[in-house]
Amino acid sequence: MTKPVTRPEYLREKSQIMSASEIDRTLVRLAHEIVEKNNGVQDLGLVGIQRRGVPLAQRLAKILGRIEKTNVPVGTLDITLYRDDLSTVGHHPEYRKGEMEFDIQNKNIILVDDVLYTGRTTRAALDALFDHGRPRRIQLCALIDRGHRELPIEAAFVGRKIETTQDEIVEVKLQETDSMEKVLLVERNSPGQ
Numbered sequence: 001m002t003k004p005v006t007r008p009e010y011l012r013e014k015s016q017i018m019s020a021s022e023i024d025r026t027l028v029r030l031a032h033e034i035v036e037k038n039n040g041v042q043d044l045g046l047v048g049i050q051r052r053g054v055p056l057a058q059r060l061a062k063i064l065g066r067i068e069k070t071n072v073p074v075g076t077l078d079i080t081l082y083r084d085d086l087s088t089v090g091h092h093p094e095y096r097k098g099e100m101e102f103d104i105q106n107k108n109i110i111l112v113d114d115v116l117y118t119g120r121t122t123r124a125a126l127d128a129l130f131d132h133g134r135p136r137r138i139q140l141c142a143l144i145d146r147g148h149r150e151l152p153i154e155a156a157f158v159g160r161k162i163e164t165t166q167d168e169i170v171e172v173k174l175q176e177t178d179s180m181e182k183v184l185l186v187e188r189n190s191p192g193q
Contacts, residue, residue, distance in 0.1 A: 020181035073102035119151035
């Protein structure tokens with residue numbers, strides 16, 4: 001049983017972008033694209049950006065392991081203290097130490113996030129990642145690319161590209177973090193609605 005989605009009253013659900021089965025199929029496709037573009041998974045590591053990038057990276061690693069018959073290491077990256085909007089996320093941001101279970105030095109790293117939007121999260125993730133070492137190459141994988149970039153950042157692997165307005169929000173809900181599995185498009189209500 002899934003718990004009901006609770007969101008502020010100024011937001012309303014507009015549509016469902018992806019179902020659980022669509023998310024699963026998309027991750028399988030992304031895994032095959034990663035294998036193809038990297039000629040296998042040798043020297044490859046996945047790093048998930050906290051919160052929902054982590055379970056996505058773990059799922060991709062399992063799929064890659066089945067495809068290539070080997071384990072692909074997964075690390076966790078908390079970018080809270082690297083954000084350029086730190087003063088707007090609260091007086092005392094919660095800091096979770098990134099767990100880099102493997103040495104990223106000279107590895108091909110796939111940085112995994114749920115939604116690519118302005119590019120600022122990715123920029124912060126790159127700064128945080130370099131504090132753990134110097135990878136040979138970094139590629140970005142995003143489940144959803146919603147456009148509206150403010151920085152020159154593009155994903156090498158994209159699950160789905162959708163057109164959004166500035167008043168819309170993409171909500172990724174995963175079993176591991178939300179006890180449900182879907183991607184929603186949510187819209188800000190106009191005042192007086």
